[in-house]
Amino acid sequence: MREWSGFSYIVTNLARFVRPREITFSGVNSALPMLACLVAKQAYDFDFTYINVAGGVDPRPSKVPISSSDPVLAEGSRSIFSNEDFYDLCTRGQMDLCYLGAAQVDGLGRTNVSVIGDWHAPKVRLPGGGGGAVMLPTAKRAVTWRTEHSIRTLVETLDFITASGGMHGVVTPIAVFMKREGRLVLSSWHPAASLDEVRARTGFAFEADGAEPTAPPTEAEAAALSKLDADGDFERDAAIKLR
Amino acid sequence: MREWSGFSYIVTNLARFVRPREITFSGVNSALPMLACLVAKQAYDFDFTYINVAGGVDPRPSKVPISSSDPVLAEGSRSIFSNEDFYDLCTRGQMDLCYLGAAQVDGLGRTNVSVIGDWHAPKVRLPGGGGGAVMLPTAKRAVTWRTEHSIRTLVETLDFITASGGMHGVVTPIAVFMKREGRLVLSSWHPAASLDEVRARTGFAFEADGAEPTAPPTEAEAAALSKLDADGDFERDAAIKLR
């Protein structure tokens, strides 16, 4: 195999958070989690419910859309689960796993998606948290991802705390973190990286007991992603570099 | 015309509360208001929105059902306005007129639909208020009716206050009351009755300035009700006596 690309690394490791019989959600601005859910549906030999922000419930999309909120993600659904519905599902504690975006993540697994600089005098106004502030503390497990692994994105101190709470895992092009006793702990690193590299490129301190190189994609995982991104458009658009 | 029956008197006077362009609601256990709304649709040369507890919105029922919550009351509707929806419409102040049942009414236009006797040791357990406690204070106008006009039903002191608030009118087989400055005031009486009779049969004191015999049914009102109750089943079932 060629070097495991950052794109495939993130999608595959996001997919690995999906568990049998659970309800898993992907939202807006979330092409990688959308692909991860579709990979999981193809690659894993268990049943789970995939709901998404387009109202889809276990959809059979005729293609993979560029926009992760595209109505094509509801094609073939037997029901429409609307926005109010999936938020309520989450706040009442029935959402097993949801993927939420982040610009900055700190060592407690809190996220900033609001602003770089001071909120009232922003250097960069970011999109805003969307589901985060409500879903992160109320989902059973929340997972985020960053396409850049650096001390700018994995920080000691957030510029603003958009959301705080039940972060379960963080995936970057070179590492997978999981939360343990309230802090992010390194779970595994990209086979082409190293523990030292992860430490050097991470802004917060973390434990790494038991961490090891991430298991490479299974045949089924690799095949599912190849099929979903047959032309390589998503990989090209995502433009994720290991370094 | 024969003597104006108590049945026709109540239905006709309930219908007369309907105003152009308004939203008017009839609920469960409400055969007379249901008929009143259907009479108003037929008899009056203005447009209004009739919604009901069966989800109907300006329905075209194929027949008049015995049950005022029968799904036939949604036949021909272009939309279904469900129970949550019409309660919300009311609490946010957009319900113009709704009809709410009562077992006892007092001089302030408050209602008891809960119990005869002590709530905790009931002599008669009544149905309960349904919409009352929430709709009476939040509808722009609420109207109730009693098929018996007596000191048992129009009382000085309610056994229990199920609902209190925006009562606009009360119709009995022999009288129409309207609320003025916080108290029920006699508006008109059945042509076959008299002010003295209404006073004698009413448990609370009331003003009657300007009250007069109720205007008899118009041709259109009479024709509409005859058509709706062609076999006289509703009139027979209601078994409403003037005295």
Place this chain on the structure above:
Amino acid sequence: MASHSSKIIPLTELAALVADGSSLALGGSFLHRGPFALVRELIRQGRKDLEVVKQSPGYDIDILCRAGALARARAGIVAMEGNFGLAPWYRKAVERGEIRLEEHACATLTAGLRASAFGVPFMPCGGIHGSDLPGLNGWKQIEDPYGTGESVYAIPKITPDFAVIMANEVSEEGDVRVYGTSHWDRIMSRSAKRVLVVAEKLAPSTSFREQPELTMIPHFLVEAISVVENGAWPGSCWPHYEVDYPAVEAYMKDGPAVLKQHLDSAPEAREAAHA
């Protein structure tokens, strides 16, 4: 990719999921589209100490009282309706103190279910001012923390153990469709811990795929379903059938054998007798 297994089970097994003492949010309203076949099956199985949570129960709460299966009720308005007036066995049960009633307005019950569905401990509800109900139930007023001076009643969360819905059509996977008004079924299905369904018909999954907007409850919220033809009898299930008024009239008669006769003449009992 694993395939979904069917959620369709026999009515006897559906009823067996409900333990003594359970609280049941029952779908429909009065005589219309209620999951009455399941209610009767709970009686046949001898269930005790049940609670009914429903804005407008009627036949269902009455027959549970008649059978001695009910201990508690939260309800807004209780009647047989359709000219039958009060629900007599319910009335007697309350008057004799045999069941504990928490009297609601329909909308306060909905508010309590919404609190549960939205994952919050209480829900503000419009109106109620001047009613004796808050005093009776210990409902608290909360002043608007944003200084409008407005006060609103907070209704505590209501989380039924089960929502039991009478559906027009279901898919084998558990999707639920109803026609006409949904009554309070939607909020019941989102507030209860578990959702059970009695369905008039099984419909092809493809028909759900063609109009997914019509699905009221998605499969993953539903635990189990029984398909029972005429399951809402003696009530209506529009557009399939109307209220069976003679059957309700027969039920309303007093007498030692009437309840058993009624239970035995129900569609699911006659079906079982043929099986």
Place this chain on the structure above:
Amino acid sequence: MASHSSKIIPLTELAALVADGSSLALGGSFLHRGPFALVRELIRQGRKDLEVVKQSPGYDIDILCRAGALARARAGIVAMEGNFGLAPWYRKAVERGEIRLEEHACATLTAGLRASAFGVPFMPCGGIHGSDLPGLNGWKQIEDPYGTGESVYAIPKITPDFAVIMANEVSEEGDVRVYGTSHWDRIMSRSAKRVLVVAEKLAPSTSFREQPELTMIPHFLVEAISVVENGAWPGSCWPHYEVDYPAVEAYMKDGPAVLKQHLDSAPEAREAAHA
């Protein structure tokens, strides 16, 4: 019995109903089923000081910022999406302090709309604990008055002046149908003071009578409608059409003439030019 009059009016008149300074809850999400023809017409008519209330605005809020028509926004997440990243004119407007942002989580905005729809001054909302948003917005915590010890954030009522919905199909009388997800359109339509609609198609009233369950907004909640083919352009309106990515790409270019070119090439402008 009077007959209903038509609620269909031209787009120019629909836009004329919206005064300067109005707050607009805009339907849809990001590039999908937004009432974009009306948003553009407001710009053409020179509307100022508008407010956008929307959980996930994108193109709509960006073009209003670009045209200098926006003064305030309440939003959960703002982006062009579909690989276009941030909404650049919105971003600049916030960074330069040209618009006042009230930053929400999507669900807190929904909670504020629910308060309005339910007629109560505030709405409890799950989650939010640990976020800086409550401090920023002055949101208060309320302790459960029923003694569970649970504390919940109360979101103040949000009542937009208008909800503007992009519909798939409408009846002449004003009934509104959408396919696929309703996004937050339903709660918007119940919380705003007035409801305006841009519709892709006029459908026969009989088709609404045949499936009334599909109607998202009943006629009596709707004030006026314009039927505009491709009204959601350059966004999608499923199942009629998908996102016009080249058009969005052209819009994203900087330069003095781009906005005017974009407005002139919109379907409703080309239609008007032919009329």
